Amino acid sequence: MSEPIKLTRKDFASDQAVRWCPGCGDYAILAQMQKTLPELGIKKENIVFISGIGCSSRFPYYMNTYGIHSIHGRAPTLASGLKLANPELSVWVITGDGDSLSIGGNHLIHILRRNIDVNIVLFNNRIYGLTKGQYSPTSLQGHKTKSSPMGSVEQPLNPISVAVGTEATFIARTIDTNVKHMGEMFKQAAAHKGTSIVEVYQNCVIFNDGAWSYATDNQTKDDHILELEDGKPLIFGTERDKGIRLNGLTPEVVSLADVSEDELLVHDEDGPASL
Template structure:
C-alpha cells in the first residue's frame, strides 16, 4: 500500500544554504537569488527533487547558495549535463543557471541544441554584457564599440541577442526580466517553472564593478516607462509614462506611433504569446533601445511542443517491452570483436 507523504510547508529561508554568498556588494545576482528563493516554496516541490546546474562564471556560483541539489560543472556545458540528468531522472525539477559569456560563447552550441530539443528545463541567463569573473573582458552580448580590458579600442564583434537566439531555435517559452524589477522577475520565474519544456529567461543584470550602468535606461525611474514595454498576452503594445505611445506594423517593420489624432489601440500590434509561428516573438526580440525602440519585458512566447526527455523515455519503454531489458555483457561481446595477441 502506497502512502502519500505530506510535504512540509517551506519558506524562502529554507532554500538558503549555509554558504557565504561571494558576489561583489551591489551585484544584481543578489536580487535574482532572492527572487528564486521566494519562488521555490510556491512550486510545492521537495528540495530533494530540485537541482540547480551551472557552468563557469559569477552566475555559476548559484548552486552553492541554494539549499537543494546542485552541480557546478565546466565552462559552457551546463545544458549538456542538465540534458543527461533530466533524461535519466525525469522526476527532477532542473534549473540551469548561466551567463552571457558561459552560455553564449563556449556554451552556445550546447544551449542551442538543448533549446531545439525542448528539454523540460528552466534556463536562466544572467546578461550583464561583460565577463565579470575573469575581470572585465567583452562578452558575446557587449555592444559594438564597448571598451573593455580585451577591447581597448572598442569591440568590433556584432553582439548576439539571447532571446533572438532562443526564438530562432524555436524555444517554447521565452521571457525577459530585469534584476531590480523584483515583482516582475518573481512572476517571470514562476511562469518559467510552470512551463513544460525548455523555459529560457534572460535577466538584465548589473555588474557594478566591470560594466556598471549597462541597463540604466531600462531601470531608471525617469526613463524606464519610455525605454521598456511590458508584454501582456492579448493586449496591444502600449508604453510610455502616460501610456500614450504604441507599436504598430508598417509592412513588416515595427514603428512607434503616438496615440490620439486618429490612432487608437486597435491600430496597434497585439501581443500573442501563444502563436505557433515564432515570427512575432522574434520581431519583438529585435526591438532595441539603441534603435530607438522600447525593449519588451515579460513572456515573448509560451507554446506546447513534444519534449525530448519524455520522448526518449517512451522509446526506452517501448524497446524494453518489445525486446526485453537487454544484456550489457551480450552487447559488449556482440558484433565485430577481436582478440589482441601478446
C-alpha cells in the first residue's frame, strides 16, 4: 500500500516572484490555495492549474504544480480536454470576471452544463485589472471607468445566477477577506465529482478598490453575509436576528423577533440548483 502524501504549503509555492500590486486580493486566494492543497492528499504532479488572461490568470506561475497560462476565456476548454484525457488529474481553472464572463462566457456555460470534473475559481473584482480598469460584465450600472466614462449602462451579470442557469452541480461564493471560509470552499469543490465553481469576491486595490466593502467592512459585513450550511436555517445579522423565508415564491428577509425559526428556509446543499 502506498504511503499517504504529506505535503506543506511551501511545497506548493513556486520560485517565481509574485507580480500583483501590493494589497491585491489575489494574494489571499493564492495563499489559501497553497495552504488547502496539502490537506487534499493529492500528489503535486497530479494537480494542474489552467488560466486564461488577466491579473488573476498569472496564478499558475505561482503554484508549484503543473500549469497552463492559456488563451483568453478558453481555460475551460483546455481543462475539459485534459480531464477527459487523464481523469486521474485534479484540474483547476483560474479565471477573472472578464476572462470567464466576457470573452469566455460561452466556454464557461458549456463546461458547467457538461459537468466535467473540473474545479473553477472565478476571481470577481468587477473590473478588467490587467488592461488597467475597463468595466467588466460584473461592473455595476453607473460605474464610471475608462471604457464607460459616463457610467456603465449595462445590467451586470451575477456569476452565481449564470451557474444556476446552467444547472451546475456545485456552486459557491466566498471572499478574499475570509480565508477560512475560502479554504473550506476549495476543499468542498475538490471533493465534488462534477464541475464546481467557486466565485471569490476579490478586491482590486488599484482600479476598483472597495468594490465589496459592504461585505468586508466590520460595521456592515455581518448584516450582508449569510454563510450557508447544509441542513441549517438561513440566519444572519450581527445579532443573528435576521432570517430568510419564502413569501410565495419570493425570498424575503424577516426579523426573528417577529417570525419563528421554523418558518425560515433551510439550506439543502444536495437540492436542485433552481427553485
